[in-house]
Amino acid sequence: MISLNINGAAHEVDVDPVTPLLWVIREQLGLTGTKYGCGVAQCGACTVHLDGMAIRSCVFPVSGAAGKKITTIEGLANGDQLHKVQQAWIDHDVPQCGYCQTGMIMAAVALLEEKPAPTDADIDASMTNICRCGTFVEVRKAIHAAAKA
């Protein structure tokens, strides 16, 4: 059994320790806001926070997350109070298909925690998620707006 702390709740999961954290989050715990896009850490759709750091959970073995604080998209809002990045995403109508956007939001939250007022260059360097619909113009605007919120 592996002990996981996800969004503030403790879970015991009985899985192969090499199972990627993504699949434990999605399949054992039923939190499907974290997406499968590539499985090779290329696209970022699976981005979650591990002790506040953005990681690509599709290549991160669940055993490495034991005892650490894991935050998924479902854990960002505080009850009905959305995280300021989520609110900025709504205000700027960022998502198109939306499939990559939970990972995009998790990457943006981690960026803003490290750099509360990121420059465009900071955004370019840290936001490497793939979006096939092409929401990048709105993503950039929403990050700057969230920084000012």
Place this chain on the structure above:
Amino acid sequence: MKLTATISRRSFLVTSAMAGGGLAIGLRFPATGTVQASDAIPEVGVWVLIHPDDTVVVRIARSEMGQGTLTGLAQLVAEELECDWSKVTTEFPTPGQSARRGQPWGSFGTFGSYGIRQSHEYVRKGGAVARTLLLQAAAEQWGVAAAECTAANSIITHSGSNRTLSFGSVAEAASKLTAPEDVVLKDPADWKVIGQPLLRLDTRDKVLGKQVYGADIQLPGMLNAAVKACPVFGGKLISFDASQISGLSAVRKVLTVGDNAVAVVADTWWQAKTALDKLDIQWDEGPNAQVSSASIAAMLAEGLTADDSFVANSNGDAAASIAKAAKKIEATYSYPFQNHATMEPMNATVQYTTESCVAWVPTQDGEAAFNEVVKVTGLAPEQCEVHKLILGGGFGRRTGYQDDFLKQAVQIAMQVPGTPVKMLWSREEDMTQGRYHPIMQCKLTGALNDLGELDGLQMRLSGQSILAGARPDLLARFGGNDPVVFQGLVTEGDALLGYSIPNILVDHAVRNPHVPPGFWRGVNINQNAIFMECFMDELAEAAGKDPYEFRRGLMQKHPRHLAVLEAVAERISWSEPPPEGVFRGMAQVMAYASYVAAACEISVQDGNKVKIHRIVAATDCSYAVNPAQIRRQVSGSFVYGLSALFMQQCTVKDGRIEQKNFDTYPSMRIAQMPEVETIIIEGGGDTWGGVGEPTIGVAAPAVLNAIFQATGKRFRSVPLKEHGLQLI
């Protein structure tokens, strides 16, 4: 999208009667937007349901895959309904309901940039019918003439007495009235909701992680399937040794799927996928295993000069014009296979019994999905149902080819009767089992006269027909000619060539490699606009003329093509020189009944690093239903089109696709995203234009033409990474 856990009594009864476990399916499946409003909610006309609290549910027949059609279609209905926009929600009717009710919502097909342009009239009428019924119900309650009543903001007012009633309070009575045969639609000058840059209706759940895509479905007792098909298209399954993995604790079944694939069904998808990866499978790869990118290129090259061809545009005598040209210009271009690479890989969830089959499918064509379920199961249509989901990207991949991923999912579920099974393709399966952008070569020959004017043009396309792969029935009806190949090059239809050329011949030698082709966002305008618009620049260069002025000389009889080109030229200040080190390019095309143009400013560092500083894009889509969403579609089109230009191709080795994931098939990131300024022109008229696809066509040629200005080099094949160029 309204999220409701209830299902209609009507569809519930059908489902439960045929599935036995229908109740569990309906009630344990919230938050997908596919379940139906309760029969207790009055249906006012066929498009609108109105709750007692005035909440309006607008039915959306087309699929939502990110393009925003759900919001735009709701605006069209709301405009005529005269309801309070803040009370509007939406739902997808199911294809099964549609079949049982005689298709009251028209086509579900969501491709060809159809969403709004092919349904605007009847959905507006749907809103107007509902308003008429509500007014009549209120008038009857008051005992006054309906003509004395008006509706606004979900309130009905009697002008003589100033009495009011809310929509919700008369919806029940309105639902029992007979719908009028015909209704008069508003004059566009009176629109209040159409034309507004409203926020999308489907955003909140997407940012909360609550939007349930097909890949996210969880049903009680559900098992998960991973699947692997023969990597060589056309190959067959010979055998596999299930005992290699059947002992693994979570593995429930190892199955043959059709004649060319194997599936592992397990408790979780990760277990299924890892078990499948351990399985040795013997394939009969067949003769296609000999095919390579080089052999395909040779096959197409032969077609460039072959005698067999279908002519699509012929005027004057192009050959004679070229023979007597003052200057003859020739060039050969090519365009590769490309994968759609939707962020959500192909998937479907199916529950089958001998009496019923219910499928949850992210599909661009609900009816095609429904028909496929009926066909594969052999059940009666009344025993089948399909629930559409919001798609994690479509781009044409989830259009009409339900006969691959959905067929597999049904074939798997039929071998596990009674148990719902979610089949999800790995990214690798998605990359290697695609329906690829058709591969094409093009030889262009132009004739300039003594004045440097274009007198003749021959354009020979050689390559793949999408219809041959995707709709052979249609191709047969057209006698083997695929008219879709000629998008943007013809003189009739919704994708017209914007140039008057005295002598022209455009034809196509059909050369179909074994790699299955598909409708890939923008479809054939992607390569046709590169061929035509880059060659226009080549001709202008040979004539010693400015590319913009050269085009203008050929476009005087094409005012709407010209208007968008002039709009971008003006916005980017084409008549003035660009800043030092910055170079410009432009392109225009018409497709999906919209006229689009783009102009860009770029610089090139170290001879190969391309930076796009600025893009100006104009779209004349006749009517702009939601300008904010149009802007998003236009800027997103540059991500899709420029990723294709710089980075993407699927190459063939030993009959199979070599690129298996985003490491070898990259896509643009935010750092590479240029500014996009969108100009929307509302040209009006009877024909509405689409928005989701046309701009893809101008993205690549505008940038290619600027790259020539910057480097003096013509790059005539895609992607540019093969020429050592990178987008920074």
